[in-house]
Amino acid sequence: MEYLTIIFSETYKILFLLVPVLVSVAMIVWLDRRIWAFVQKRQGPNVVGPFGLLQSLADALKYMFKEVIIPSSSNKVIFILAPIVTMTLALISWAVIPFSATHVLADINVGILYLFAVSSLGVYGIIMGGWASNSKYPFLGAIRSAAQMVSYEVSIGVIIINVLLCVGSLNLNDIVMAQENLWFVIPLFPMFIIFFISALAETNRPPFDLPEAEAELVAGYQTEYSGMMYAMFWLGEYANILLMCAMGSVLFLGGWLSPIDLFPFNVIPGAVWLILKILLLFILFALVKAIVPRYRYDQLMRLGWKIFLPLSLSWVVLTASYLFYFNLLPTN
């Protein structure tokens, strides 16, 4: 009986988190397309519902009723597993994101490591999809994506070390609380920029969308997918983008903290601030997509290994030396 109560209450909490995440993923797709259109002086989706808000819903409905085609020469188990892996990994990482001091599904000791681990597993959905399709374009896309994601994870990891040096804890709520007086975006501004660009590469967003560069690879690893399985890849991708935005706002923009600790601002619940910060970062993501042309693959690798990695590593040395010299290293 006791177990049943636990299971029910946990399921309730999980649904309370996941349903808003999925709905906001649908909304964010609409926002992405609208911003893209706005920059290019087009209309964008504006027909279905007010301002075209229900466009994503209509798209989802369309995907649901389309036939799922599984190529006969594909490796069927892995082919079906790939979108499921992508989707699941994109959703389970939301468990540790803190929406306020108390509103967090799993307040674990190693929250930031968990986030990093799950985002580094994200590459498997893509490799599995690309390999199991048993076709040239998906395979090339998967190989590109694997190399790209592994390269940029390294610099994201080093940037996380920078933040951890200032915090002294791996818990996400501790990271947020350490920014009570000063958001880390100010002292670690270059790291914030590098994190933002690496997040673009990590989520295969333009200008780093080489894995699905339509001019060269049709649709990259998604070429053979159709119907709901394609939609799951697509949902997982956008959920990952939202997650990267959430990670950026927790690490650098003070998470659920209000910008100023004054009366009208500090009564607004922390979740609202977190959502606003995620939206701000996402709008930047969408603007970059509309403005910047695609990188060439060797330029992408050069940027990751020859520029970002040495820069972020030397910034670790700088941060550590500064904290050590002025005796500011966190002790707990």
Added chain:
Amino acid sequence: MLAHAIFFYIFSLIAIVSAIMVTVSKNTVHSVFFLILDFISISCLFIMIGAEFLGMIMLIIYVGAVAVLFLFVVMMLNVAQQKNQWFSARESSKHIPVGLIISTIIFFELIIVIGGWKYKPDLVSSMSLNIDSGISNTHAIGYVVYTDYIHIFQLSGMILLVAMIGAIVLTFRKRSGVKRQSYFSQISRERTDGVELIDVPSNQGVKSDD
């Protein structure tokens, strides 16, 4: 405690079955996927005994980086076909003694470890360090690795570095005829380098050499 036991058995069962499948499955890519499943369930076991730092590091390093490169190599080489040919060839019998020797050594090592644990129950506690249980295990590992064992820690780092350099030296070859893009020379190019203004003499034209 019951739920704990159930989860322990689920994860260990998955770990053992997938470890067996790594060696048994015919397709090499499937073997790598089973290896990944094995890593994941072992890191779940680490988390269950309270070593959450080790579990997460296991996920990040082995699953997130090492296994990706494994998969990469296996997919690129297309070993799946070669393996079948290799099994059918007569020469495969040459490798059996080597494999047998290695597996016997591992088997005896396992017997020694399990035997020591069985007949001397305080073996683990006599060998392990006293760790303050008030701090999280991330702190505990940091205190041990960066103080008492700093030289061993640095040494293991050096070994990894040497292995990395060795791999680069083995595979490095200088290719000729590769066009390299030099960003510096591109950016530092001036108008005077690229364009030349010539007064053309009438009825003679200009002879261009380059």
